[in-house]
Amino acid sequence: METIDTIQEMRRFLAGRDGLVALVPTMGYLHEGHASLMREARRRADTVVASVFVNPIQFGVGEDLESYPRDLERDRLIAGEAGADVIFAPTVAEMYPQGYQSFVNVEGITGRLCGASRPGHFRGVTTVVTKLLNIVQPGIALFGMKDFQQLAVIRTMVADLNMNVEIVGMPIVREPDGLALSxxxxxxxxxxxxxxxxxxxxxxxxxxxxxxxxxxxxxxxxxxxxxxxxxxxxxxxxxxxxxxxxxxxxxxxxxxxxxxxxxxxxxxxxxxxxxxxxx
Known part of the structure; x- marks a missing residue:
């Protein structure tokens, strides 16, 4: 399994692949919930791309951007065992180079729940997901239903902007005692x-x-x-x-x-x- 950190390399890798491409966007520190998405992606697609990117623009002031757990080597092992072909792990500078000033905003459905308590959060989510979809050009993209509002927002964005991708929601994975994996x-x-x-x-x-x-x-x-x-x-x-x-x-x-x-x-x-x- 390869690890790629630039957009140009990612596009070059995909240019040589035939068939359906699946994307599993993550912020890393993978767990069984992420692995279940990758296994389903493997079942459905010919090529599985797992992105690992802690997206700074979806974190607000005082939130846990700096303390968010990171372990790319661990992520590589989990993703490889789950069937991913490649990890796309760009830097912040690669995704948001100097002078970056374009954002995607979905209104209405983002105004409640997490959107109400985390202003600007979903603008960051929809912007990074749009960029990942544009970079990878997958036929399907898989998201966990633990982030139910995020899934709803992304589905709305994809429909509204006529994006040519199927958004697949996957069930919450829990520990034996009921705690949702996160x-x-x-x-x-x-x-x-x-x-x-x-x-x-x-x-x-x-x-x-x-x-x-x-x-x-x-x-x-x-x-x-x-x-x-x-x-x-x-x-x-x-x-x-x-x-x-x-x-x-x-x-x-x-x-x-x-x-x-x-x-x-x-x-x-x-x-x-x-x-x-x-x-």
Whole structure:
């Protein structure tokens, strides 16, 4: 498996490949969730490109850009075992050279949830994903559903801008105890790791109540908040029940209602979600 760090090299590599190209964009420090995307990409495509790039323009002031975990050699091993043909790991200067001044902005759907609490975040996401799609020119690109809003935003952008790529959303991968896999989990100490289980407990509490017939969004929210409130280090950024297509808030839940939440455990911000009617 090759590792490429320039756009020119990446294009030259792909010019010699036939068939369908799949792209799996990541910020590195790969885990089983990323590996599941690459295995699915391997199943669907002839060439699998995994990008590893910690994108500075999607981090706000005071966020964890500098402390975001990085280990390219580890990423190479995981990506290779999962079936990637090449890692594209450009530098910041390669992606945003001096004088760079072009950005992609999706409105509406970016204004809530993570978009409300992280101004400018999705402008950074859509800009870097557009650049990666332009560089790699994949037929398919795969994203995890843990970042549900990100997936929705990218699908909106691709449709609105008539991009010739299929966006594939893949299920959340969890630890046996329910914690959603995230590169940021590496920053939790042992006590915080236990506290972080309040996110999945919140989701499961709401799903259980929904399965028993509860449909009030206010009641379901209260039930979800209870396990988070029991953890001293947990601070809720948001917890909302939304329409899974528009991300607009709902007062009455149905099978397709999304429960999305973001919680800080100490200084580590974690996100998770579920569709109430899904197994």
């Amino acid at each position: 590169s940021r989990n590496a920053r939790l100490d042992d006590a915080q790791r236990k506290s972080a289980l309040c996110l999945s407990r919140a989701l499961f509490a709401a799903k259980e109540a929904f399965s028993r017939g509860e449909r009030s969004a206010a009641t379901l929210s209260a039930l979800a908040l209870a396990p988070i409130g029991a953890e001293v280090e947990a601070q809720v950024d948001y917890l909302e029940l939304c329409d899974s297509a528009t991300l607009e808030p709902v007062t009455t839940a149905d099978e397709k209602t999304l429960l999305a939440l973001a919680v800080k455990i100490g200084t580590v911000r974690l996100i998770d979600n579920c569709i109430l009617g899904e197994e």
